[in-house]
Amino acid sequence: VPPILMSVNLTPEQQRRIEENRQRALARRAERQAQVRPGCAQNKHTQPQEALQSVHLVIWFIQGPLVSVQDSWAPEATLSRASFLFFILSLQTQLIDTKGPCIKTVAPLSNVSSATNSFYGQLSKPTPGEKRPSKLPEAGGSIPAKKPAVSVKGKCVSHSENRFRVEVGYHADLITVFKSIPSKNYDPATRMWNFSLEDYQMLMEQAASLPSVSLKPLDGMEALNFSASTSRPKDAAALAALMRLCQGWQKPGAVVKGKCVVVSRCRLEVDIGYQADVIAIFKKMPSKNYDMKTRKWNFLLEDYGKLKLSELPAVEMEPLPPAVLQSFSAQFEKSESRAPVPPEADLSHVDPQLTRSLMPFQRDGVNFAVSREGRLLLADDMGLGKTVQAICIAAYYKSEWPLLVVAPSSVRFTWAEAFRRWLPSVRADSINVVVTGRDSLRSGLINIISYDLLNRMDKQQPSSPFSVIIMDESHFLKNMKTARCRAALPLLKTAKRVILLSGTPAMSRPAELYTQILAVRPSLFPRFHDFGTRYCDAKQLPWGWDYSGSSHLGELKLLLEETLMLRRLKSEVLSQLPAKQRKVVTVTTDGTNSRTKAALNAAAKELLFCVHVQKSQEKEALLVFFNHTAEAKIRAIMEYISDMLECGREKFLVFAHHKLVLDSITKELAEKGISYIRIDGSTASAERQQLCDRFQSSQKSCVAVLSVTAANMGLTLHSADLVVFAELFWNPGVLIQAEDRVHRIGQTSNVDIHYLVAKGTADDYLWPMIQEKMNVLEQVGLSESNISEKAECASFHSKVSTQSFYHLHLTSERLKINHVQPARKK
Template identity: 75%
Template sequence: MILRPNGRFGERRRRVLAKNSQFKNAAIWAFLSILHRISPFKVGITLWKRVGFQKETVTVHITQSTWLLCVCVCVCVSVQDAGALTSVFLRPLEGMEALDMMVSPGRVPHDTVALGPLLKLCSGWQRPGAAVQGQCVLVSPARFEVDVGYHADVIAAFKQTPSRCYDMNTRKWNFALEDYRRLSKLHPASAEVEPLPRGVVQAFRARFDGTLVRPLGVPEADLSAVDPSLTSSLMPFQREGVNFAVFKEGRLLLADDMGLGKTVQAICIAAYYRKEWPLLVVAPSSVRFTWAEAFRRWLPLLEADSINVVVKAKDELRGGLVTIVSYDLLSRMDKQQQAAKPFHVLIMDESHFLKNMKTARCKAALPLLKAARRVILLSGTPAMSRPSELYTQVLAVRPTLFPRFHEFGLRYCNAKQLTWGWDYSGSSHLGELRLLLQESLMLRRLKTEVMSQLPAKQRKVVVVTIDTVGARTKAALGAAARELAKQQSNKTKEKEALLVFYNHTADAKIQAITEYIMDLLECGREKFLVFAHHKTVLDSITEELRKKSVPFIRIDGSTSSAERHQRCELFQHGMGSCVAVLSITAANMGITLHAANLVVFAELFWNPGVLIQAEDRVHRIGQTSNVDIHYLVAKGTADDHLWPMIQEKMNVLEKVGLSESNLSDKALSASFHSKVSPCLDTAFPDTGAVCLGHCLYRIQGKYVCVAFTIYRHHVCVLPSPDTQTVCVLQ
């Protein structure tokens, strides 16, 4: 039995009270509370002196500030005795009330037979001084290790196990999982060994039972029902990811490194379960429209009105077959969640956003995850700093492994009980946790593992939204777009109008740009480059980074040569996170920043050669990783005109042999749908871009069409997804 000082009072406070004679006895009684631990049998009480126990039944453990009592003493304490002190909480052994064993103080039974029924309530109780303690730990998918002190009876039990193996380096015994239950029955009463968690036993049940019959590796999934254009585009490791998801019945955490195509894998997995749709995609706000474009690209047979992008909390959550919503909007749509039918297939992009169970976004997402049949979590950094951040994702995919966080925290977070509560910020048994995740729910591949299948440089177009800009900015954009349309017959004036449109686009994209950069930082990106052209954009980015206390360097036209070198050295050799904010025209050459492998273009530029030079600040000799290039584009802005122009120029240079890089659709991991439509190439060539219902997707109940020609891009809002509707740019 154990008595522990009450955690509500510090050691210093107890000492002060003990010095005062009038509180001397109360200091012992009032500041002790009950502890009851099932294994080993330890019970703390506060009335040891009050009920008249003998000295030999009580021992004080100085270093741990605990009172150790003989096991037989517990039957001498009554609830009435405890009630005499309001600060004492007495919790009897579970089941003790059914035993007729109440003994008066001073009359302690020493007969083992008399105490037998009581001792049966105490699983794992041991005689003082005779026990050795240890624990079982999973060390491989097929074996577990027993870390326990030396005891002759324990070693004898180990030697009776057929699969025993003694590691001379670690001086620990390990056994096959098939012998786990056998060993549990053999271990002597003199040893107290903490078993493997129930979640581990559940995940490896086939190995524990010795019934593992499946072949090594994951079987090939039948993807015949998925669009062939999608399945044929998958790289070998991406196909393996889809196979793993199907093998896990559509419930997994896809933790591939950034740039390995988690989006296309998730869409393919969701398409495999097409019959169970509606599908909900929850993603950071900055990439909602990127997801809409990805569905249009990879599932071309998906009907136009099937994609519903939620942009306001008042929008309908079940407005389409595929609904895309941000985490923040989802947390503000509680009433719709309760009224709407459940989504059977869920994709949670950047699922580490759910790391804190107390946040509104997590509370909003967990009910949806609980009701879904298929749960696809995507994150390149599932945990940012500690194992506790993994729990909600484990709970979402495999809720039966660890139904309660405390159990997970004790095992893998080195949980400690402090004065104010439990601390779960530590880590423990990380090797076992990794094996558990890999077996039950997680698939993770690094770039170094699949580098041979990847191109050296991968470009990705990220479609950002500007729906939150002010009325003045919207009016300026609209006026610039109309002016550009009027000047199509005059090339000089058209270029001037496009330049004005380009300047207004910078102001419109600022908020979306800063949101995307913050999302990258939250996803664990430590070092990357951000290129922009306008000073207002560069200023806004650096100001936001300064507010968030994120280290950064800035190189623009005002930076001297000496400062350029110093700042590049700081970025290259500095430790920790750092963002390089660079001017496209001032920092596209003459510097080396290959400490990063990600480049973000916040704005486009007229000359594709300048963009390629800027990309090569990281894609150069000394770079050991694949390079990711992200172009941020916004619909309804000058980007609609600049991006097709850049594409065409670069493709021409590539065909002539003057550039080894191109910006064709095949070079992109996400599409902006700038591919020229054959029907639009010849239809109404003198009147501008014509909409024939191509590239439609649904936003706020309206059908938005995006149609390109070689020369320009057109956006129109249609009343219906009728493919025969014809709209001409005004």
């Protein structure tokens, strides 16, 4: 061991470790020197001197104060024995174990000042590509350049219901910012600062002005980007000034309290009691208007910043929320009553068959979606073609596929049929319908899954998330605490395009809208409490907050329409709609028991055998197959009716043929507490009209469960506009008459007709047969329309042979209907 190390009273163990490190370093150096070219070997003798000088330097630094030659500054510098050993080991290893191809000559240290500078130089290694100065400055020379400030990174996390804290290291300028926040609070136990959520934006803006500080936003929140909300820097500055009105507006001692509410796209209303100074300010506004009915003043949005009611000490004025200020930023610069028309989207790369089929209002929906960069809530009324619009929007972003479609279980295969019909360029085998939890969620170009399965497959989330997602009946996500919502939100959070579809986004209260807003525009209301206090009439009760109310609904409607929602009612586009819209809903027989499946297989084989014998035997075999089909479809029928009720359909008709199906439907409705009427062959004639009158006058949910043969004529039920055929029937004329129970004089809306068709059952035979008969009637002028021309389905447009139908049945059973097989044409 060198004598210099022995002079500091090291223990034998410490001396042994130092010697071992030195020997290892020397061995590594010897190995490298063996590979060095001869030109570098001549400088070997300088290395021990360099190491010895560095060790002497450390000893000098520890034993004495660091004093410059001019004595201009003299901070005491002392280190513990542990620190000393650390420097000895690190410097000795660093200097001996050089990484260069050869050992450089180091000039002897001539004085204390140069030794000090060399010591600091050893502690900070140069970055790759950086060159050290050839000569260190003397103590009496120029002062070295100041080291750049180290960047401090931290994050904002939730602290309590109304407060957040900042987890970050020490930074003097940041502490100054913290102390300037009104709601500041320092917790000595955690050594962290926490603040009121109302001051969140103020803190983030001030922290952003510090170049050496980076704070991650609160979970779910995004920093407001004023430049993105406006087109000019001047407008961004004006918006930032309006945002500052949202901070510190509460005045505990205020005598008069009020609030600002947006009442139209260009005007706001001030709801406040009488106060002379307030009225004086109102009368100075150029756009002032007093409404005699509401007894409230309203102004153009561009005058919002000029009100300055917060400057009155006795007045507390609740400002417009930041979400409104951002969404209507252009209106605060110059108010316009009409919303700009979205530009025409370029759909040249979308299948022509789809684009040619779009109605004008549906094309407007696609334009709106593209103008919102593929993130929207399409809330059109039922029957306006949300499905075809969503497919067109998704096809516009086809380059970003694979696509994920999440839908109710009863319509999964209907979505698959719709894609096959409207996007013929997509191969049928690239459509993946997830049937069980064992199936892959990402095996197809188009992946369709139910809400319940999505929850069960939560652990199978793909490593690369979906960029384009369609959520059918998105109001299923209304409760953030449900498992289906917890499974869906992470996918929506990472998706680039989010297309939500729902005819009834909120079933009963505004709070049900929040999760859908969060999915499309997370930055609009990052915290539910902010949304709840503004639009849910939130009240703080002894056990917590109550968000079951509603408030400022007009402003909420304007805000949603400006940012993410498009909603058209049937009455608004009735002139573009046909009187009847037929839709084939493809259902499955999954979940039926083995006995029913065996009966279906036997009936299918019998029908295939009888087709080569006599016509009467074929009809008898088909009738048996039809009876077994009714039992196999019951579960799918119940699911579809439940989905209709959950979607907010209050009144509709359900037609069936078999008593078993009618009994199952009424039993399900009774268990759910849904009001219903039932008319079948056993219903007396005197009771029929009473039941119809009860259905017509009902103001709440009511379902008419009807026999397709006993209630297909003589009844008027036009208070409903939806008819569901749970079962098919041989005679198309009977079906048309059943449809007309709602499509008759007095009907003010178009009528939606849904036919539930199950693959692998007698429906595969009946539906093409019905179409063929309708074609014959149409050719002789005895039928107004062909069902196949109006029905939204592609798989049943031609008659299939019995053998092809049987093959389809067996294939469906064998593959568990893993994907929809097209019907073979002959």
